[in-house]
Amino acid sequence: MSLKVGRGAEAPPFLVMDVIAAANARAASLPAGAPGILRMEVGQPGTAAPAGAVAAAMAALQSGAPLGYTEAFGLPDLRERIARHYLEHYGLRVPAARIAVTVGASGAFPLAFLAAFDRGDRVAMAAPFYPPYANILTALGMDPVLLECGPETRFQPSLAMLEKLDPLPDGLVIASPCNPAGTMLAPEELAAIAAWCHAKGVRLISDEIYHGLSWGSVAESSAAAFSESAVIVNSFSKYWCMTGWRIGWLVLPQDLVRPVECLAQNMFISAPHVAQVAARAAMDCVEELEAKKAAYARSRSRLLEGLPQAGFDRIAAADGAFYLWCDVSHLTNDSVAFAARMLEGAGIAATPGVDFDRTRGARFLRFSYCGDEAAMAEAPARLSAWLGR
Template sequence: MALKIGRGAEAPPFLVMDVIAAANARAASLPAGAPGVLRMEVGQPGNGAPRGAEEAAIRALQSRRPMGYTEAFGLASLRARIARHYQDSYGVTVAPARIAVTVGASGAFPLAFLAAFDVGDRIAMAAPFYPPYANILTTLGMVPQLLACDAGTRFQPTLAMLEKLDPLPAGLIVASPCNPAGTMLAPEELAAIARWCHANGVRLVSDEIYHGLSWGTVAESSAAAFSDSAIVVNSFSKYFCMTGWRIGWLLLPEDLCRPVECLAQNLFISAPHIAQVAAEAAFDCTAELEANKDGYRRARAALLEGLPQAGFDRIAAADGAFYLWCDIGHLSNDSLDFCARMLEGADIAASAGVDFDRERGHRFLRFSYCGAEAEMVQAPARLKAWLRR
């Protein structure tokens, strides 16, 4: 008799993780001395954790004090430091009791979704979107409601778009800057959406993991500035360069604090103690982190100049994050195949658009430019040579 397989086993793949595996295999197959694979497939900063964060972790380990469970919502000192970050960065006062330290943003999303929504609820989001939004919701029995966005809306949802929804969704996910397009909502647009959600009983989930990484437009926190009912997700992975430490946080409305705490106690117990120690110290590493950001800025400028000359001349407005969302419809109508051939032919790993938009992503791909600057700037020349073969 065949054993039952649970619905969780039907979760769609996060295809960029498959690209990582393919890029690793390609890199291993190259002969010694070959230029190597340009890793532009994943949003993982080429620099590791800031030195001050590493040193704090080393000191904690050398002290021989136990790195045990913390409270489910994390170390009190880290939560207080995150609260101070909202005062320093956004000019708003946030109670540390509303902050939950999580196992990365990836651990924050299921906590938020389970606390705020029920099975069968529809949660709206722009398409293209970060794949785990929809994949996690689907696994939990919720229904992603995709809002088709394009260059005309700067790949962001609009208030007019939301006002046409009937019936209204239970929730809305926004990201500014967003992944994969790197576009941002203007502060007045974000404010209008946040207030509309609050007034209409639509729970807003604001993904703010790319805050600190914007190029000319200041990022606002929707919950901190515009709405008391919104949920904010943030992480130490992107600006703070701490992907592998698996540490993030939620800023919660008061009505969800205890429900999320109970879920966290049962699902995760707590985020890793040593990662929390390092994360708290990372807030004092601004000079190093801003130097990293300057490197992304230079890589972005070089790519925006060089990619059009290589044939990639349809690029979304890259206001923030560290991605370029490219329309390759004039080159291919199969982004999965195109990215596979680009990996083999140009030794460049990039993410196929179908991961981010199941309906229209076949004609898009995403380049990440947060790797080593000296490597990122090589991409246009390699692509130009490959496409001319």
């Protein structure tokens, strides 16, 4: 007897997780004393959570308090602290009542998608894109609409691109800075897209998980500054270095507050209590976090200088986040096989572009540079030796 398998089981894999497993296996197989694997495949800071966050978690654990369920939208003092963050960093007054603490950004997206869209709705996004956007939408019965973007638009969607869509999508997902390209929308571009979405009835979902990590002169602006109907997604995983703590948040428009709250009550009950305590403390660890950011900036600078000399000279404008999106079509037309050979031959793990772009990804690689600074500095020389440069 065969049993039905639900449509959600058809979601494609998140390939970077397979790369992580391959890199772990390769590292375990190395003989003692051999050079280690340089981990450039995953967007996970190589340092621990801020010391203040760890101390707060330890104090909470040692207090004897039960640390049970919180309200579905999280601890009130954390929500208030996030609201203060918007005032201090963006000049925005966001009521804490419109902030929902979630189980990471990964837990925020299904809540936002289920509250904002119906089965069969069409949600646009730039390609390349963060794979779970499309994979979660597909699992929920919604249809991703992929907009092929290139260096001419800095791998970001443009207003002209959106205006050509017929029929209009029901939603649009943007990310600035984005994963994998690390590019940003200029504030005026973000404002124009947000205004267009609001005027056309297209629900804007703005992924702001890499805010705090920008380089150069491009100023960050939150989509909440330009649209009262936008949904903002953020997380403590990247700037705050707390990936495994699984704490994120949503800033919701008023019409989605109660729908998201009901979904969160049923799907997650609440985010982990102790992680919420730690996240609240992390927001005050500015000096330590800025030091970590400075290390990423140094790694970025070294790689932007060294990778072209090693043969990787077609790199997207790296405005923010901690990724370099490299066109490797002059080296391969199969980035999956190329990444596997690079892991074996150079001891460097990177993510094939097919994870992020279904039609053009075979000629791209993504390097993450948020790992150990000394390891990042070593990468160009290893690649140069491997390619015989």
